[in-house]
Amino acid sequence: MIRRFVLLDRDGVINQDSHDYIKSPEEWQPIVGSLEAIALLNQHGYQVAVITNQSGLARGMFDEVDLAQIHAKMQRMAVEYGGNISAIYYCPHGPDSTCNCRKPKPGLLLQCAADQQIDLSATWMIGDSYRDLQAGIAAGAQPVLVKTGNGLKTLTEHPNLNCPIFDSLYDAAQYLTSGQ
Numbered sequence: 369m370i371r372r373f374v375l376l377d378r379d380g381v382i383n384q385d386s387h388d389y390i391k392s393p394e395e396w397q398p399i400v401g402s403l404e405a406i407a408l409l410n411q412h413g414y415q416v417a418v419i420t421n422q423s424g425l426a427r428g429m430f431d432e433v434d435l436a437q438i439h440a441k442m443q444r445m446a447v448e449y450g451g452n453i454s455a456i457y458y459c460p461h462g463p464d465s466t467c468n469c470r471k472p473k474p475g476l477l478l479q480c481a482a483d484q485q486i487d488l489s490a491t492w493m494i495g496d497s498y499r500d501l502q503a504g505i506a507a508g509a510q511p512v513l514v515k516t517g518n519g520l521k522t523l524t525e526h527p528n529l530n531c532p533i534f535d536s537l538y539d540a541a542q543y544l545t546s547g548q
Contacts, residue, residue: 371415371484371485371486372413372414372415372486372490372491373414373415373416373417373454373480373484373486373491374409374414374415374416374417374491374492374494374541374544375416375417375418375419375477375480375491375492375493375494375504375509376406376416376417376418376419376494376495376537377418377419377420377471377493377494377495377496377497377500377517378418378419378420378442379420379517380399380495380496380497380514380516380517380518380519381399381402381494381495381496381500381514381516381517381537382398382399382402382403382406382418382442382537383396383397383398383399383402383442384397384398384399384517385496385517385518389424389427389429389430390424390438391424391429391430391434392430392434392437392438393437393438393440393441395438396438396441396442398442398445399516399517399536399537400536401536401537401538402536402537402538403445403446403448403449403451404449404451404538405451405536405537405538405540405541405542406446406449406451406452406453406537406541407446407449407450407451408451408538408541408542408545409451409541409544409545410450410451410452411450411545412544412545414544414545415452415454415484416446416451416452416453416454417453417454417455417456417457417480417484418439418442418453418455418456418457418458419457419458419471419476419477419480419493419500419503420456420457420458420459421458421459421470421471421499422435422458422459422460423459423460423461423462423463423470425460425461426460426461426462426465427462432460435458439456443456454484455480455483455484457469457476457477457479457480458476459471459475459476471495471497471499471500471502471503472498472499472500472502472503472506473503473506474503474506474507476503477493477503477504477506477507477509478507481507488507488508488509489508489509489510491509491510492504492509492510492511492512492540492544493507493509493510493511493512494512494513494514494537494540495511495512495513495514496513496514496515496516496517496518496519496522497517497518497519497522498522498525498526500513501513501522501529501531510531511531512531512532512533512534512540513529513531513532513533513534514533514534514535514536514537514539514540515533515534515535515536516535516536516537519533
């Protein structure tokens, strides 16, 4: 059985991003409509996984316990809106790492595909940064840009992107679930 997934970046797509990093559950605040978008995707047969770089771990800005609490809040709030996040994959390494899991490298997407038994060519990767799109393409997924978070900056720096572009995760979810 083919499992339908949508892969989401976290900061700037689901929640408000911060140049100072999201270091605690209190700092994690959803973008308007993002939790409803996850519920909408679920209602239309999509499972949702989060694929996120978390270099704040390597920088010592927060630890694994803090990150687990942030993710528990995100999952709890998604449930409150009728949604479910099936899995969360994160890279704990810093930007200078040679790991294969830090986007724009495809390692987290490939790990998710192996764990969840999904076909990445039939999977959407929604992000707000160019590295999210690059990781999606490198893994064989279909990239989607949202203008929240770093999305407008990404669009300014890369005006000729060849992928669907939406104002928000909710707009992207409406498109994906409309049968277009």
